[in-house]
Amino acid sequence: MTRAAPASGSGDGWPPAVFDPAGPYSEPVTILAWALVAGGAVIFAIVLAALWIALYGPAKLKTRLGGEKAIWILGFAFPAVVLTGLLIWGLMLTSSLSATRVTGTEMRVKIIGEMWWWRVHYQDAKGRETLRDANELHIPVGTPVLLELEAADVIHSFWVPRLGGKMDMIPGRTNRLLIQADAPGVYKGQCAEYCGGPHALMGFVVVAHEPEEFARWRASRRPAPASGGEGLSLFLSSGCAACHTIRGTPANGLAGPDLTHVGSRRTLGAGILPNNPGTMAGWIADSQGIKPANRMPAYHQFSGEQLLALTDYMVSLK
Numbered sequence: 378m379t380r381a382a383p384a385s386g387s388g389d390g391w392p393p394a395v396f397d398p399a400g401p402y403s404e405p406v407t408i409l410a411w412a413l414v415a416g417g418a419v420i421f422a423i424v425l426a427a428l429w430i431a432l433y434g435p436a437k438l439k440t441r442l443g444g445e446k447a448i449w450i451l452g453f454a455f456p457a458v459v460l461t462g463l464l465i466w467g468l469m470l471t472s473s474l475s476a477t478r479v480t481g482t483e484m485r486v487k488i489i490g491e492m493w494w495w496r497v498h499y500q501d502a503k504g505r506e507t508l509r510d511a512n513e514l515h516i517p518v519g520t521p522v523l524l525e526l527e528a529a530d531v532i533h534s535f536w537v538p539r540l541g542g543k544m545d546m547i548p549g550r551t552n553r554l555l556i557q558a559d560a561p562g563v564y565k566g567q568c569a570e571y572c573g574g575p576h577a578l579m580g581f582v583v584v585a586h587e588p589e590e591f592a593r594w595r596a597s598r599r600p601a602p603a604s605g606g607e608g609l610s611l612f613l614s615s616g617c618a619a620c621h622t623i624r625g626t627p628a629n630g631l632a633g634p635d636l637t638h639v640g641s642r643r644t645l646g647a648g649i650l651p652n653n654p655g656t657m658a659g660w661i662a663d664s665q666g667i668k669p670a671n672r673m674p675a676y677h678q679f680s681g682e683q684l685l686a687l688t689d690y691m692v693s694l695k
Contacts, residue, residue, distance in 0.1 A: 393565040399539040400557040402521075405470045406542050416463070427451070474542055474555065483523040483555070486514060490526070490533030490546040492572060493579040493671055494634055494647040500525075508598050509622075511634030512647045513582045517591035518561055524554045534570035537583050543569050558585035563643065574670035580648020600625030601637055601694055608690020611683055615676065623694065633673065640694040646671070658688040 396411070398404040430438050441447060485504065489496040499508040516522050526535050528546040536543040541556035558564065566581035586594055601623050605612070609626060612618060618628035624637040639645075642652050646668050650656040660667060662684060665675045679687065 393536075393538045393567060395538040397539055399562070399564065400541070400559050402474055402541040402555050402557055403539055405474060409467055409470055412466075413463075416459070420459075471542075479521075479523055479553070479555070483521040484516065485523050485525070487525040487527065488514070488535060488546075490528045490530075490535070490568065490572070492530050493568070493575050493668070495579075495581050496529070496634070508595075509624075509635045510638065511636075512580075512644065513584065513642050515584045515586060515591065515594055516556075516558060517588045518558055518585050519588070521555055521557045524556060526552045526554060531572050532570050533568050533572050533579070535566065535581070536569040537564050537566035537581065539564045540583060545570060556583070558583070561585050561587055561590075565648065567648075575668050578647065578649045578668050578671075580644065582643055582648055584643070597695075598638060605690050605693075607683075607686040608688075608693075611679070611687045612690065615679075615687075620673070636691070636694060638694055640692045654688055654692050657691055658684050661687060661691075 396407055398407045427442060430442055434442070481502065485500040485502070487498040487500060487506075489498070495512050497510040497512070497514055498506045499510070501507050514522075524535065524544075526544055526546045527550070528548045530548065532548070533546040534543055535546055535554065537556060540558055541554055544552050544554040546552065562585055564583040564585065566583060568576060568579035568581075570576075572579070603625055605626065609623075612621075612623070613627060618626075618630055620630040620633035622629050622631065622635045622637065624635070628636075640652075644650060645652050645656055645660050646664070649668060650660065661676050662679065663675045663677070664671060664673045676684075
């Protein structure tokens with residue numbers, strides 16, 4: 378089994394687009410980024426021109442460039458004016474991104490960064506949990522979403538470039554970030570702070586629905602049937618339930634992702650594999666070969682028939 382690369386496919390390819398904003402909380406970041414790139418290019422050109430003059434320019438121009446007046450202008454006044462102006466403009470441009478300006482009408486979701494996956498808690502207006510999921514966030518189009526970002530172990534950083542800025546997730550602290558999608562689609566994210574081990578394989582997916590479709594998706598989130606045949610029996614008897622929850626069954630482990638609806642997710646392993654029966658079986662049998670150092674052991678002990686039964690059950694969890 379070869380190590381995985383982040384999942385690719387229409388609308389959720391890799392790497393995430395960073396210069397293609399899809400909402401009001403990502404557009405100012407993109408404008409600022411382009412301005413910095415353009416400004417950097419202009420300043421680099423000025424430096425190259427000054428270097429050329431110093432090496433090959435006429436003597437009169439060299440004298441002017443090396444004079445005290447030129448040093449004051451190019452070495453002090455120019456950087457001071459440019460950097461001060463850039464700071465003020467940048468703060469004004471991004472002031473609307475501050476999560477301190479929440480109105481209370483935003484959809485609320487708590488996301489906790491783990492080594493190396495994401496715990497997702499949907500909340501009501503009072504902050505009470507209404508639904509638990511992992512590695513995938515569903516939101517309605519055109520609605521601001523207030524994310525409360527925390528970390529369970531080390532510092533992570535939440536970043537879905539097309540929907541918002543980047544925000545660190547720090548143990549013992551709750552940071553807040555606003556995102557919004559203006560069009561339906563699948564938006565890919567990535568942990569943007571090195572957090573050890575398979576940090577590069579800690580992806581995230583945001584799925585934006587039209588409001589009516591989002592309501593249908595939300596209504597479909599029900600506990601799994603208590604009877605799951607041989608697949609559920611293997612899940613419970615093999616130790617999987619010690620780490621994972623499948624609501625509606627005796628599985629209530631909290632160390633790993635909630636798997637109640639794992640069959641409906643677009644990806645496996647925190648955004649690194651497309652979700653289908655083949656990748657599901659491969660992940661169960663050899664998760665360490667796919668994502669080394671993640672905290673799920675490889676289950677080589679399953680026979681082919683057992684692996685098929687367990688895979689069929691996991692895929693059925695929609």
